[in-house]
Amino acid sequence: MPKLEAIVPYSRTAKVTSVTDLPTEEAKWCSLKKIAYEDETGKSRLWEMAERRTRGKAGVDAVAIGNIILHPSRPPSTVLVIQYRPPLDAYTVEWPAGLVDADETVEQAAIRELKEETGYEGRVLSISPIVASDPGLTNANMQLCMMEVKLKEGDPEPEQRLDDGEHITRVTVPLSELYDRLVEYANTDRMTVAAKLHHFAAGMHFSKTAGFP
Amino acid sequence: MPKLEAIVPYSRTAKVTSVTDLPTEEAKWCSLKKIAYEDETGKSRLWEMAERRTRGKAGVDAVAIGNIILHPSRPPSTVLVIQYRPPLDAYTVEWPAGLVDADETVEQAAIRELKEETGYEGRVLSISPIVASDPGLTNANMQLCMMEVKLKEGDPEPEQRLDDGEHITRVTVPLSELYDRLVEYANTDRMTVAAKLHHFAAGMHFSKTAGFP
Numbered sequence: 001m002p003k004l005e006a007i008v009p010y011s012r013t014a015k016v017t018s019v020t021d022l023p024t025e026e027a028k029w030c031s032l033k034k035i036a037y038e039d040e041t042g043k044s045r046l047w048e049m050a051e052r053r054t055r056g057k058a059g060v061d062a063v064a065i066g067n068i069i070l071h072p073s074r075p076p077s078t079v080l081v082i083q084y085r086p087p088l089d090a091y092t093v094e095w096p097a098g099l100v101d102a103d104e105t106v107e108q109a110a111i112r113e114l115k116e117e118t119g120y121e122g123r124v125l126s127i128s129p130i131v132a133s134d135p136g137l138t139n140a141n142m143q144l145c146m147m148e149v150k151l152k153e154g155d156p157e158p159e160q161r162l163d164d165g166e167h168i169t170r171v172t173v174p175l176s177e178l179y180d181r182l183v184e185y186a187n188t189d190r191m192t193v194a195a196k197l198h199h200f201a202a203g204m205h206f207s208k209t210a211g212f213p
Numbered sequence: 214m215p216k217l218e219a220i221v222p223y224s225r226t227a228k229v230t231s232v233t234d235l236p237t238e239e240a241k242w243c244s245l246k247k248i249a250y251e252d253e254t255g256k257s258r259l260w261e262m263a264e265r266r267t268r269g270k271a272g273v274d275a276v277a278i279g280n281i282i283l284h285p286s287r288p289p290s291t292v293l294v295i296q297y298r299p300p301l302d303a304y305t306v307e308w309p310a311g312l313v314d315a316d317e318t319v320e321q322a323a324i325r326e327l328k329e330e331t332g333y334e335g336r337v338l339s340i341s342p343i344v345a346s347d348p349g350l351t352n353a354n355m356q357l358c359m360m361e362v363k364l365k366e367g368d369p370e371p372e373q374r375l376d377d378g379e380h381i382t383r384v385t386v387p388l389s390e391l392y393d394r395l396v397e398y399a400n401t402d403r404m405t406v407a408a409k410l411h412h413f414a415a416g417m418h419f420s421k422t423a424g425f426p
Contacts, residue, residue: 010253022247022261024237029261030350032245034235035299040223040380047299048235048242050263052350062349066415068423076425085348086248086260092348099349128415129399131408134346135298135305136275136312137243137265137353142408144415167253175425186342195344195355196412202279202341202357203416210281212289212388 004091004190007082008169013091013190014084029053050138056102060130062142063106064097064196065114067122068175071151075174079118079149080197082169093171093185094194097142110145118170119158122149133196144196179205217304217403220295221382226304226403227297242266263351269315273343275355276319277310277409278327280335281388284364288387292331292362293410295382306384306398307407310355323358331383332371335362346409357409392418 004013024032035047052061069077078095085092098113100106107124114120128144162168173181179201186193217226237245248260265274282290291308298305311326313319320337327333341357375381386394392414399406 012253012255014250014252016248016250017257018249020247020249021237022245024234024245026247027245027261030245030263032235032237032240032243032263034233034239035229036231036233037227037229037297037299037302039227039297039378040225042225043378044230045299045378048240049300050243050245050351051300066419076423084250084252085345086250086258087262087264087350087352088345088348088354089250090345092345094348128411129396129406131399131411132298132301132303132305132405133408134351134353135301135307135405135407137300137351138263138347139300140347140350141301141405144408144412146419165252165256165258175423183342186344192345192348192354193342194348195346195357196408198341198344199357199409199412200416200419203413203418204420205416206279206359206413207417207420210289210388 001184001187004188007171007188007191008091010167014167016086016089027053052140054099056100058100058104058106060100060106060143061140062097062099063109063113063145064095064142065110066095066144066146066200067114067120067149068147069120069149069151069172072153075176077172077174078178079120079170079172081117082171082191083167088192090190090192092192092194093182093197095197106143106145110147114147116161116163117168119160120149122147175204214397214400217401220384220401220404221304223380227380229299229302240266265353267312269313271313271317271319273313273319273356274353275310275312276322276326276358277308277355278323279308279357279359279413280327280333280362281359282333282362282364282385285366288389290385290387291391292333292383292385294330295384296380301405303403303405305405305407306395306410308410319356319358323360327360329374329376330381332373333362335360388417
């Protein structure tokens with residue numbers, strides 16, 4: 001298995017120094033809510049959920065960019081981003097993604113985030129319905145935006161446009177190797193693969209290997 | 214588009230009656246945490262996250278069952294579950310799934326949850342690495358357990374074994390129709406598709422339609 005140090009270019013890696021309880025009223029980015037609801041029999045019940053405080057007019061928290069990189073002499077590939085995620089104290093492997101800003105559309109957010117995190121400019125192929133990130137825990141939702149990036153022979157690697165404090169490593173993986181590469185990353189110390197990306201790759205892998213029409 | 218009432222068998226549907234702030238110290242199932250961490254430059258930074266309080270010895274919060282139903286005279290299919298999810302105030306379409314109990318393995322949880330939510334007994338084909346449900350928001354994680362259920366001609370529909378308060382509708386969908394069916398559900402009023410299931414189906418769909426090897 002590869003080591004994290006061989007994958008990210010930093011001389012030191014990020015790490016958690018403390019984790020403390022956060023009172024709901026002090027939280028800026030998320031909150032806890034108590035939901036009272038009536039079930040199908042009319043009985044009153046309670047549920048607890050976490051919520052993002054940042055949802056804007058698009059009605060959707062986040063967009064992920066399922067991207068296809070086409071190049072005249074290389075196999076069809078996808079660019080993944082590897083970054084430190086404090087909740088996991090690990091480096092995650094994900095498709096480029098981000099929160100949709102208050103005043104932008106999901107398409108605009110997808111084009112912007114792909115460019116910021118990877119440098120690539122692409123065109124939108126399709127946008128998924130709004131889907132629920134983890135329906136038992138949170139109302140957080142997202143859309144998967146499929147985008148295509150067409151490169152020419154000899155195009156230079158574009159520059160990322162990262163915000164202050166963002167340390168994001170790009171890796172370009174042939175689509176035919178995506179599933180195996182994710183399993184390799186998932187078995188690397190201090191690395192975790194995002195569930196949604198894993199599921200897409202697992203769906204591709206299943207389709208190719210299950211032997212069903 | 215189908216209507217929700219044509220999909221779930223209840224004479225009334227569940228609904229939220231109130232949503233209120235939940236102080237972290239009163240929450241039983243989840244909590245908010247403040248993370249202090251050092252980034253790659255040694256700079257101290259803060260992050261907010263939501264956490265489940267229920268993780269047991271398996272080190273993983275949840276398991277989802279990517280199931281394949283094989284029958285002598287029907288196309289290879291998968292059974293999905295539709296249930297009211299208070300965080301979304303909607304009926305979600307997901308693969309059978311649940312939290313891993315404190316003292317069970319992920320395999321045991323998968324076999325148990327499939328049986329409880331759908332009635333089917335199956336065998337485990339493979340288990341994914343531990344993957345992160347929504348890495349910017351939470352440390353919540355899960356494993357995708359692929360399972361196979363072999364039916365014989367004339368086998369009766371098995372009975373679900375639902376807990377008190379669980380109202381879960383099963384639907385069996387041919388794998389070849391999964392992607393289109395999910396899009397249809399996602400466009401139905403008061404229904405939402407879970408992101409992970411959508412991504413698996415989108416990966417299958419992509420593999421079949423992209424024209425790449």
